[in-house]
Amino acid sequence: MNRNDGTDNRSGIVDQSLGYFNHHLIQLYVSRCKLIADHHETFMKRSLVHPLNDVSIDRLTNINGATMLNSEQLHQLAAICRQASDTEIMPRFRKLGSDQVEEKQNHHDLVTIADQAAETFILDKLRALYPDALLIGEESVYQDPAALSQFSKAALSFVLDPIDGTWHYANGSVNFGVMLSVASHGEVVAGIIFEPISGDYMWAIKGQGAFDRVDGQDRPLKAGHQSSLPLSETMGCFSFGVSKGEDRPRAIQAVMQMGRVMDYRCAAAEYRLLNTGATAFVIFQGTLNLWDHGAGLLISQEAGAVARMLDGSQYAPQNTGKLLVAESEARWNEVAALFS
Numbered sequence: 616m617n618r619n620d621g622t623d624n625r626s627g628i629v630d631q632s633l634g635y636f637n638h639h640l641i642q643l644y645v646s647r648c649k650l651i652a653d654h655h656e657t658f659m660k661r662s663l664v665h666p667l668n669d670v671s672i673d674r675l676t677n678i679n680g681a682t683m684l685n686s687e688q689l690h691q692l693a694a695i696c697r698q699a700s701d702t703e704i705m706p707r708f709r710k711l712g713s714d715q716v717e718e719k720q721n722h723h724d725l726v727t728i729a730d731q732a733a734e735t736f737i738l739d740k741l742r743a744l745y746p747d748a749l750l751i752g753e754e755s756v757y758q759d760p761a762a763l764s765q766f767s768k769a770a771l772s773f774v775l776d777p778i779d780g781t782w783h784y785a786n787g788s789v790n791f792g793v794m795l796s797v798a799s800h801g802e803v804v805a806g807i808i809f810e811p812i813s814g815d816y817m818w819a820i821k822g823q824g825a826f827d828r829v830d831g832q833d834r835p836l837k838a839g840h841q842s843s844l845p846l847s848e849t850m851g852c853f854s855f856g857v858s859k860g861e862d863r864p865r866a867i868q869a870v871m872q873m874g875r876v877m878d879y880r881c882a883a884a885e886y887r888l889l890n891t892g893a894t895a896f897v898i899f900q901g902t903l904n905l906w907d908h909g910a911g912l913l914i915s916q917e918a919g920a921v922a923r924m925l926d927g928s929q930y931a932p933q934n935t936g937k938l939l940v941a942e943s944e945a946r947w948n949e950v951a952a953l954f955s
Contacts, residue, residue, distance in 0.1 A: 681802060681821075682770050682804070683820070683821075684797055684805050684820070689797075689805050690818075691744075692741075692807055693807050693809060695737055695740045696816070699733040699793065700793065700814075703729055703732040704729050704733050704778060704784075707727070707729045708784065708787075709787045711727055715729075716728075716785050719757060723782060724782075725781045725785050726757075726781060727778070729778060730754055730781055731754055731777075733777035733793070734752040734753070734754045734755065734775060734777035737775055737777060737793075738752055738755070738773075738775065745771060748769070748773055749766065749769035749771070749773070750762070750775075751766065751773065751774045751775065751905070751906065752774075752777065752906070753775065753776045756906075763905070766798065766932060767801035768800065769798070769801075770799060771798075772798045773798075774795070774796045774798060774803075774905050774906050775793075775906060776793070776794040776795075776883075776904075776907060778791050778792075778793065779794045779881060779882055780792060780879075780880070780881030780882075780884060782880065782881075783880075783881055783884075789812045790883075790884040791881060791884075792808050792809055792810050792811065792884065792887075793808070793809040793883075794807070794808050794809075794883055794909070795807045796906075796909030796913065798909065801932075802821075803821070803909045803912065804820065804821045804913075805819065805821065805913070806819055806910025806912075806913040806914050807910055808883050808886060808910055810883070813829075815827065815828060815829045817886070817890060819836075819910075821917070822917075824917050824918075825913075825914045825915075827890075827891065836890045836891065836917075838915065838918045838919040838942040838943065839942045839943050840892025840893075840942070841894070841942060841946075842895075842942055842943050846872070846874060846949050846950070847873070849873070849874040849875075849896070849946075850875045850876075850877065850895065851874065851876055851895050852876070852877050852878065852879060852885045852888065852889075852894055852896075852897040853870065853876050853878065853898040854878045854880055854899070854900060855869070855870050855876070857901065865954065869953035869954055872953055873950075873953070874895075877894075882899065882907045882908060882911055883911070886910075886911035886914060889915060889940060889942070890914055890918045890920070895941065895942050896939065896941040896946055896947070896950050897940050898937055899938040899940075900936065902933060902934075903930065903933065903934045903935070903936070905933065908930065919942075920941060920943075921940070921943060921944050921947040922941075923939060924937065924938055925937035925938070925954055927951075937954070939951055
């Protein structure tokens with residue numbers, strides 16, 4: 616048998632099956648190689664668009680007593696989030712075993728091996744770059760909350776949620792993100808919400824506006840896209856379903872006077888919807904953790920949104936209550952009035 620064309624040279628009978636099989640096996644091999652090459656090229660393009668440069672800690676500036684990072688340093692932080700995503704988060708997405716997901720306070724409050732690995736990866740990078748900074752990570756604070764007590768005193772601190780929306784991540788939903796904020800003496804001065812699925816991220820530095828970096832290009836973020844609409848025709852986010860006791864009927868009554876209301880239970884996703892103009896407001900409630908809101912609040916305020924607790928007070932780390940973030944002062948007052 617001629618192994619190349621399937622011909623028996625003695626009988627002159629042609630067996631096309633082996634040649635056909637070899638032809639398609641080669642095609643399959645070439646296609647697979649191309650797929651691997653395309654994946655590698657995509658990864659390399661993402662790395663080239665967002666290079667991880669060495670930015671010296673000596674270049675930190677002090678403005679009115681606050682330690683500030685410049686945009687180059689902030690994009691370096693985003694590159695670290697990207698590395699953690701590419702090495703720890705996305706390779707495990709939709710591939711978690713049951714022994715890699717654990718409950719914390721209840722069956723809705725989860726932590727995965729990816730949360731822990733991504734937090735370790737990012738905090739190790741930050742520790743190497745900024746050895747004197749206070750590092751606060753959601754998962755490590757859950758084990759030891761002592762770091763939170765130092766937040767208001769630290770000249771420079773980083774606050775990390777390695778995977779905001781862990782429930783979504785653990786269940787194969789794409790609504791999750793990496794949230795990282797930079798603070799000085801308890802004031803958030805910069806923030807990033809990184810989206811592992813796309814590789815894009817929103818970012819802001821205090822006093823310099825807010826931006827959405829898509830494919831390496833910055834788009835200014837500006838709240839107020841739905842400001843001309845009556846409240847009944849807007850879209851908003853509110854987890855009213857978790858309201859308890861006598862607060863529950865009040866929450867339901869308020870929702871009945873709103874337009875379309877969604878509940879993502881993922882701050883990273885809901886801050887993105889608000890700041891890209893998809894929604895007019897978002898109401899967060901319960902314990903308002905610093906790692907869930909530090910970056911999102913700064914980005915929102917730099918985009919022109921208004922954020923206060925429902926009672927009119929300013930947000931403070933680990934507050935308990937309702938936090939209303941709206942596209943404008945007028946919208947904030949309109950939504951808040953529904954709860955009075």
